[in-house]
Amino acid sequence: AAKKMGRNMFQFYEPAMNEEAQERLRIENALRKALERGEFALHYQPQVDLESGRIIGAEALLRWQHPELGLVSPARFIGLAEETGLIVPIGAWVLRTACAQAREWLEHSHGHAPMRMAVNLSARQFSQPDLVQTIAAVLAETGLPPACLELELTESVFMNDVAQAVSLLRQLKALGVTLSIDDFGTGYSSLAYLRDFPIDVLKIDRSFVNDIVTDPDDAAIVVSVIALAHNLKLRVVAEGVENREQLDFLQQHGCDAIQGYYFSRPVAPEQFEHMARQGRHLDSASSTMAA
Numbered sequence: 001a002a003k004k005m006g007r008n009m010f011q012f013y014e015p016a017m018n019e020e021a022q023e024r025l026r027i028e029n030a031l032r033k034a035l036e037r038g039e040f041a042l043h044y045q046p047q048v049d050l051e052s053g054r055i056i057g058a059e060a061l062l063r064w065q066h067p068e069l070g071l072v073s074p075a076r077f078i079g080l081a082e083e084t085g086l087i088v089p090i091g092a093w094v095l096r097t098a099c100a101q102a103r104e105w106l107e108h109s110h111g112h113a114p115m116r117m118a119v120n121l122s123a124r125q126f127s128q129p130d131l132v133q134t135i136a137a138v139l140a141e142t143g144l145p146p147a148c149l150e151l152e153l154t155e156s157v158f159m160n161d162v163a164q165a166v167s168l169l170r171q172l173k174a175l176g177v178t179l180s181i182d183d184f185g186t187g188y189s190s191l192a193y194l195r196d197f198p199i200d201v202l203k204i205d206r207s208f209v210n211d212i213v214t215d216p217d218d219a220a221i222v223v224s225v226i227a228l229a230h231n232l233k234l235r236v237v238a239e240g241v242e243n244r245e246q247l248d249f250l251q252q253h254g255c256d257a258i259q260g261y262y263f264s265r266p267v268a269p270e271q272f273e274h275m276a277r278q279g280r281h282l283d284s285a286s287s288t289m290a291a
């Protein structure tokens with residue numbers, strides 16, 4: 001019976017696997033051409049300070065508009081871009097584009113506090129020997145003050161050579177940029193790296209934020225991570241805040257900033273500019289501060 005089932009499963013899965021492999025190949029080939037064809041764009045999601053209720057920064061998020069495939073989500077191509085190494089030139093484009101955009105917004109900020117631009121770095125980029133030079137060059141070219149650039153790293157970059165990672169992070173810090181840990185709590189969450197590495201910000205992964213209001217375990221984790229971060233003099237940002245209840249919880253427990261659909265989805269640069277110009281903010285902040 002097992003044999004028979006095995007054969008059936010084989011028949012059932014083979015065409016699907018094939019399709020998947022073909023789809024990967026198709027995306028990989030298209031990915032190779034996407035940069036020269038100008039098919040990439042960046043969307044920007046605001047980061048909002050929970051004390052002032054104001055936008056304090058943006059995360060740059062990659063979007064791929066393919067002529068036939070349509071809008072391809074990063075979930076479908078970032079992994080492939082990493083495997084093939086294409087993430088290196090694509091990541092350099094992201095860095096240059098985001099920094100140029102941040103520099104332009106800085107010029108128009110007219111006395112408002114400068115916004116910080118957060119850019120995601122993949123593990124593959126992190127292991128490029130010329131990463132520090134690339135970032136220094138982009139800052140010089142675009143004229144963006146280093147303090148306005150935040151680099152988001154995931155815990156995976158710490159898994160290989162710890163001594164080398166520490167040295168690289170120190171070199172990045174020496175440029176004057178801000179370093180944050182993205183998706184905190186989902187990867188290799190070692191407390192040793194929080195102690196040894198020059199990190200500024202923890203971004204709590206949205207999988208913990210999702211159920212903070214209903215799941216006591218998630219609530220306990222989030223409250224503890226906020227306390228841990230603050231005791232280590234780190235800022236803490238919650239990802240994936242989708243509703244008022246989550247926001248209230250995070251505000252009550254002293255989280256520094258949030259990012260999420262509740263305030264805004266990632267949007268095209270013109271829309272972000274519009275939001276910033278309107279001075280859009282969390283209406284909660286003033287009443288909380290008055291109370």
Ligand code: C2E
Nearest residue numbers: 061062074078094120121122240241242259260261262266
């Ligand atoms: P991430 O860096 O953790 O980015 C946050 C993701 O959560 C974004 O997905 C964002 O659209 C989504 N998000 C934000 N607020 C909410 C919310 O309230 N609810 C829900 N359900 N989702 C929310 P996106 O843009 O699809 O990007 C997915 C991932 O792809 C990113 O996760 C990041 O790991 C990667 N990625 C995106 N752009 C780049 C890039 O330029 N370079 C690299 N290396 N990776 C990138």
Ligand code: MG
Nearest residue numbers: 059120152182
């Ligand atoms: Mg990120």
Ligand code: MG
Nearest residue numbers: 182183203239
């Ligand atoms: Mg994240």
Ligand code: MG
Nearest residue numbers: 183205206239
């Ligand atoms: Mg995440």
